[in-house]
Amino acid sequence: MALEEMDKRRLSGVDIIGRKKGLLVTPDLCIGCRGCQTACKEWNKLPGEGTVNRGTYENPPDLTPNLYNRIRFVETSTPDGLRWLFVSQRCMHCTDAGCIRVCPSPGALFRTPEGAVAFNKARCIGCKFCVAGCPFNIPRYDENDRISKCHLCSDRIANGLSPACAKTCPTGAISYGDRVDLIREARTSGYKAVYGEADLGGLGVLFAFREAPSFYGMPDKPSFSPTIGLWKGILKPLTIIGLAGAVAAAATHYVTVGPKEIDEGGDE
Ligand code: SF4
Ligand code: SF4
Ligand code: SF4
Numbered sequence: 001m002a003l004e005e006m007d008k009r010r011l012s013g014v015d016i017i018g019r020k021k022g023l024l025v026t027p028d029l030c031i032g033c034r035g036c037q038t039a040c041k042e043w044n045k046l047p048g049e050g051t052v053n054r055g056t057y058e059n060p061p062d063l064t065p066n067l068y069n070r071i072r073f074v075e076t077s078t079p080d081g082l083r084w085l086f087v088s089q090r091c092m093h094c095t096d097a098g099c100i101r102v103c104p105s106p107g108a109l110f111r112t113p114e115g116a117v118a119f120n121k122a123r124c125i126g127c128k129f130c131v132a133g134c135p136f137n138i139p140r141y142d143e144n145d146r147i148s149k150c151h152l153c154s155d156r157i158a159n160g161l162s163p164a165c166a167k168t169c170p171t172g173a174i175s176y177g178d179r180v181d182l183i184r185e186a187r188t189s190g191y192k193a194v195y196g197e198a199d200l201g202g203l204g205v206l207f208a209f210r211e212a213p214s215f216y217g218m219p220d221k222p223s224f225s226p227t228i229g230l231w232k233g234i235l236k237p238l239t240i241i242g243l244a245g246a247v248a249a250a251a252t253h254y255v256t257v258g259p260k261e262i263d264e265g266g267d268e
Contacts (some may be wrong), residue, residue: 020115021157022093023166023174024182026189026208027216030086030173032057032071036165040069043153043164063089065140065148069165074216087216088165088174091138091150092196093117093204098133098224108147115179115204116152135200135222152204182206200224 041048046066051059058073074085097117103109108123109130126145131137140148153163157176161167166176175182179202186194186208195213196203199222207213213220 019113020095020179020202020204021152021176022115022179022182022204022206023152023163023176024186024194024206024208025088026173026175026186026191027074027085027087028173028208028210029171030071030088031171032073032084032086033170034071035168035170036088036174037067037069037071039164039168040150041067043156044068063138063140063149065142068148068150072217085216086173087207087218088205090205091117091152092136092200092222093150093152094135094199095201095203097200098135098228099130099139100133101224101228102129102133104129112152112154112158114152114154114157116154116157117204118151118154119147119149121146121148133224133228135219135224179204179206 040046046068049060049064049066051061054061056073056075058071058075060067060070063070069088069090072087072089074087076083076085093116095115097109097111100109100111100117104127105123105125107120108125109117109119112118121142121144124146126141128139128141130139130147138149142148153161153165156163162176163174166174169175175185177185183194183197183206186206189208191208191210193209195207195209195218196205203222207216207218209216
């Protein structure tokens with residue numbers, strides 16, 4: 001198998017065993033109740049945040065470290081009045097994930113066997129490279145400067161449960177299942193083009209759109225910068241070597257010089 005192909009399969013992980021899971025978001029079915037926002041916060045123990053009235057029912061105005069899934073309100077004036085559409089904004093669990101490509105800290109971002117892009121805060125070094133690598137502006141940082149984002153309820157799906165947002169949605173606007181089945185379901189419902197079917201190797205979160213993606217505030221053709229390829233091939237290995245060198249230097253200093261002593265007589 002060609003190296004590039006093996007690399008693709010390693011990045012996507014689940015393609016090897018053919019059980020990539022995903023979500024299908026259907027804005028036509030969404031009533032904007034935000035039950036999915038609340039369920040996500042509850043399952044992930046994310047605290048509530050103060051908000052202000054900005055003249056729209058959409059709230060909060062953006063994803064935050066404590067908000068992994070936000071319902072974006074697309075409000076459009078038409079001759080018949082205001083048209084409201086509601087779209088879930090969250091990590092797309094890209095098969096070719098720019099965030100994983102650029103992350104220099106092994107294990108900080110990783111692929112689960114079900115195809116989710118999950119994270120380990122203990123390994124995150126707060127460099128924020130994944131922000132630059134993400135075409136959807138998803139990663140956020142908590143008060144300790146560690147990554148925070150939707151992880152496809154990796155703890156639930158690993159135990160055979162559906163993600164909290166899909167489980168809670170009362171209308172089926174977010175449904176969970178095998179990715180191939182979700183694409184079939186959207187087609188059967190009359191959606192000819194499924195957003196995310198082929199983009200970035202196939203998104204884990206698919207969208208059944210009637211209009212152009214840009215109408216819903218999504219990039220028509222999501223992609224990341226070509227420099228990400230350069231980063232992955234040349235700079236990222238150098239960064240990892242640099243990090244390993246820094247750790248080795250610190251360990252050597254500890255062994256040869258000993259721990260840093262605290263000046264007892266210094267400032268309180
Ligand atoms: S949407 Fe962004 S954060 Fe999520 S997997 Fe894709 S690149 Fe990574
Ligand atoms: S999959 Fe889980 S973590 Fe992601 S938005 Fe839904 S409830 Fe939140
Ligand atoms: S729970 Fe379902 S219907 Fe309610 S806002 Fe979320 S996606 Fe829309």
